[in-house]
Amino acid sequence: MPATSEASSRARRRAWVASLLALALAALAMLLVRSALDKVHVALVFLLVVLVGSAAGGRVLGFTLAIGAFVLFDGLFLPPYGTIVVSNPLDWLVLAAFLITSIVAAQLLSVAQERAEEARRYAGEVERLAALGAEALNAARADDALLAIAQVIRQALALECCEIYMHRSASAAGGGGLGDAAPGRLERVAYACPGESSNGAAASTAGGGDTLAAWVEAHGLPAVERTDGTTHVAAAGRENETSVLGGAWPLGADVRTLLLPLRVRSRGVGVLRLTNAPAITMRDDQRQFLDALAYYAALGVERLRLTGEAEHADVLREADRLKDALLAAVSHDLRTPLTTIKALAHTIVEGGASIGDARAASIEEESDRLGRVVGDLLELSRLTGGALHLQPEVNAAEDLIGAVRRRVEGVRQGRNVRVAHGSQEPLLLGTFDFAHSLRALGNLVENALRYAPPNDSVELTVQREHAMLVFRVADRGPGISDAERERIFEPFYRPPGAPPDIGGAGLGLTIARGLAMAQGGDVRFVPRSGGGSVFELRLPAVDEPPTPDAPDAPAP
Amino acid sequence: MHPPSTSLDASDRFSVLLIDDEPKIRAAIRDALASDDVEMFEADTGAAGLTRAETRRPDLVLLDLGLPDMEGIDVARALRRWSSAPIIVLTARHSDDETVRLLDAGADDYITKPFSLSELRARVRAQLRRARMPRVPGGDAPVRVGELEIDLARRLVSRGGTAVHLTPTEWSLLETLLRHADRPLTHRHLFRAVWGNSYGDAPHYLRVYVAHLRRKLEDDPYAPRLIITEPGVGYRLTLGDSRGLADAGDV
Secondary structure (H helix, E strand, C coil), rough: CCCHHHHHHHHHHHHHHHHHHHHHHHHHHHHCCCHHHHHHHHHHHHHHHHHHHHHHHHHHHHHHHHHHHHHHHHHHHHHCCHHHHHHHHHHHHHHHHHHHHHHHHHHHHHHHHHHHHHHHHHHHHHHHHHHHHHHHHCCCCHHHHHHHHHHHHHHHHHCCCCEEEEEECCCCCCCCCCCCCCCEEEEEEEEEEECCCCCCCCEEEECCCCHHHHHHHHHHEEEECCCCCCCCEECCCCCCCCCCHHHHHHHHHHEEEEEEEECCCEEEEEEEEECCCCCCCCCCCHHHHHHHHHHHHHHHHHHHHHCCCCCCCHHHHHHHHHHHHHHHHHHHHHHHHHHHHHHHHHHHHHHHHCHHHHHHHHHHHHHHHHHHHHHHHHHHHHHHCCCCCCCCCEEHHHHHHHHHHHHHHHHHCCCCECCCCCCCCCCEEEEECCCCHHHHHHHHHHHHHCCCCCCCCCEEEEEEEECCCEEEEEECCCCCHHHCCHHHCCCCCCCCCCCCCCEEEECCHHHHHHHHHHHCCEEEEECCCCCCCCEEEEEEEEEECCCCCCCCCCCC | CCCCCCHHCCCCEEEEEEEEECHHHHHHHHHHHCCCEEEEEEECCHHHHHHHHHHCCCEEEEECCCCCCCCCCHHHHHHCCCCCCCEEEEECCCCHHHHHHHHHCCCCCEEEECCCCCHHHHHHHCCCCCCCCCCCCCCCCCCEEHHHHHHHCCCEEEECEEEECCCHHHHHHHHHHHCCCCCEEEHHHHHHHCCCCCCCCCCHHHHHHHHHHHHHHHCCCCCCCCEEEECCCCCCCCCCCHHHHHHCCCC
16 A cells, blocks of 8 residues: 555656646747737647646646646736736636636546546455455365455555454363353454564464453444553444444544454354554545455354364264264173073073073073163163263153053062043143153152062152143152262162162163253152152153144045 | 964964074074974075075064174165065164164064063064954954954944044044054154155144044053054054963964
């Protein structure tokens, strides 16, 4: 920019010298043949000089030439020569017409030129924007596109420095662990600052003044830093504010740094930081240009963020796939020998070999138990390893209860599962994964059957309580002391005094609770009045949807 | 509603092909199933199994998932290209998804490891009987299950002599389940059969329709005996426990 303005001022100086010289030469040449000339010829020649001069040197030169030509016309070509006065009063009319024509022509010409200049500038900006858009879209890497945007902004607004910051949420950064509460941070993802190009990594967190940047990011409003070191944050602009500068426009004369929020679909994605010394100056058309560029920058930042997320998701998917493959292999490798042992023991029992009989039966029982433990361990590793695939669907509570009763049929050991329900109550529905909820409720019922007194029954009920379906499994077993209320949900926990061969590995309640929580529910313990325990499985309830009948059913 | 006794005639032997790579499991299953009227063939890979199936034309195939050379679903598909013999899948996988895919690819039933041999025997018997039965259980005659009488031809259902009114969707569901009695039907299979390809919101609520149907047909919808839920897979209509389990013992 400085180079071009210097060149244009030199050209203007040349235009002044040349025009004044041309005026003098024209006057001299016409003076030599004055007797042969008519007033009209003189006026036309001078007018030509004025027009050429104002075309080359602008409005001021045009006016200067017009007045100079007026004086020369009057003094040298209208008798009496050498004086201001004219002999023929009609010549005043000629002079006045000449002056007005010259000035109006010079004015018109310069306005036309300014328009042309403006059009050229706009064309240049549109071209730059188009080029930038193409570059941003074409750039193979998202950060290359952002760098291109930063450079164009710096050049277009003649700034010292243009920096683009991206909002990175703490959880998406890959580390995790800190939880959702940790606030995100702003990270500089692109910058065009020739002064510091040699040192400093491309990506660094915001340096000084980043509390201001964080404010801009959080509030979605622009802010400025003044040359005297004070800061100013803009109030919320008008409702239909379209400019990114909003309430910060017009800029004061002493703005050193300008911080603008970058937003995509009214969601903050980052901050644009512009710096210039001693101050940022911006014309109205440049402000419009900045609006467009800031939107490009926001899109660039969003693209960078999405690219990062896509890579992260790829890694997660691959990890999931490996986990699934591993679990499937372990599952197969553990269950296949169990099936063999069980099957062989069964054939011995059936064969009726006298001694083998009882022992083979206990081999079969033990392999069943081992099978349950293996199942529990696999389920737990799936739960904790994040390999649980839930398929929540609208299910009926009575369907789950029916399936649970079938499931525990083999382990009742003489105890009963009693289900208390009304005869004509409406369907109770919930949104849950059937197979996994069956496992959760099944674990609770099996547990209750295990600890209930022999020949006693376990009560199973279901109720809708606000937004939840609550399944209650009640037994008259020994109950659970206050001290153990939460410990019972820990893995491998066994109640003190429990016989070593009871149940599985002590994972039933852990798994039940884990499965319930994974679908927005919970498992809770409540002491039963009159002795015993009540375990509650809570799952999200849903109202019965309108179930229109199939319209195209064939007639009877 | 029992099949004609001629179909279980001793002179008419069943052949069962067992495809499993574990020799010990093969031995145990062979011991449990082989009898006067069941002849066993074995294969230890998917490819060998397909070859044996072509030469032996078995009446039933037991297919283990986790074969060394082929995915179970590919074996099932290859078999289904030319054979309508029932396929029972032996699965040890941790997810029901694969079972569902196998059933959708044409397998008829599944049993999860570790299973009991009596259960396996019962399933095999049920499938063999099914294969010999007319397409629709009972043919033109009404089907009786406990107090329930279902007459597909006349589209009538009665319970204890009282007519039961079913909506068109419930009819369609019951009919599909009955035509594939004693076979697990996946949710997808039922969606297709009842709603065709015009999926609106309705198929999403398949389980709600089944719950309503049970309330009309079952003695106790909290302990269904006719329409059994196959967790994570779908539903199965059983024509009475007396058929499935007790018959297995008297082979």
